[in-house]
Amino acid sequence: xxxxxxxxxxxxxxxxxxxxxxxxxxESCAAHAELGPYCNAALYRLTREERYLDALAAAxxxxxEIRFRIGPYLLRHAESxxxxxxxxxxxxxxxxxxxxxxxxxxxxxxxxxxxRRLRRATACFNSS
Numbered sequence: 556x557x558x559x560x561x562x563x564x565x566x567x568x569x570x571x572x573x574x575x576x577x578x579x580x581x582e583s584c585a586a587h588a589e590l591g592p593y594c595n596a597a598l599y600r601l602t603r604e605e606r607y608l609d610a611l612a613a614a615x616x617x618x619x620e621i622r623f624r625i626g627p628y629l630l631r632h633a634e635s636x637x638x639x640x641x642x643x644x645x646x647x648x649x650x651x652x653x654x655x656x657x658x659x660x661x662x663x664x665x666x667x668x669x670x671r672r673l674r675r676a677t678a679c680f681n682s683s
Contacts, residue, residue, distance in 0.1 A: 563593040567628050570597025577601075585610065592616050596625045600633040608641050618645040 566584065569577040578601060585594045585607075592614040599607035611621065622645055629638045 559589050562590055563624065566590055566593035567597050567625075570600040570632065573601050588615060592620060592625055596629055596633075599629065599638075603633070603635065605637050608637055612641055612644070621645060622648070 566581065569581055578598070581594045581598050581601075584590045585598065587594070592611050595607040595611040595614070598604070599611070611625065614620075622642070626638075626642050630642075
């Protein structure tokens with residue numbers, strides 16, 4: 556998993572270089588199952604062609620990957636009405652439900668389960 560994350564970040568970094576070599580590398584991986592969303596986001600940054608956002612919306616990674624990893628990149632480097640439409644079209648996040656304490660165990664830390672889930676949810680965002 557960490558290797559795929561690093562490869563995804565490398566694909567996003569290629570979006571900063573508008574050269575034939577970087578475009579060719581991104582185009583060659585745009586259909587890849589794991590790297591495709593990252594490559595399409597980087598290609599959108601380079602070209603502003605909405606076909607890359609359409610491919611991103613249909614990617615198998617799902618809305619969580621777009622929301623936490625690719626969305627912040629697009630907003631920072633390629634903000635446009637099309638990007639906002641894509642992010643607004645994502646289904647809403649499921650609310651975090653506080654974990655019920657197990658019978659017989661009393662914790663001095665209130666909401667321990669919810670905090671753990673929040674840390675997990677924000678770890679994806681902070682790592683990108």
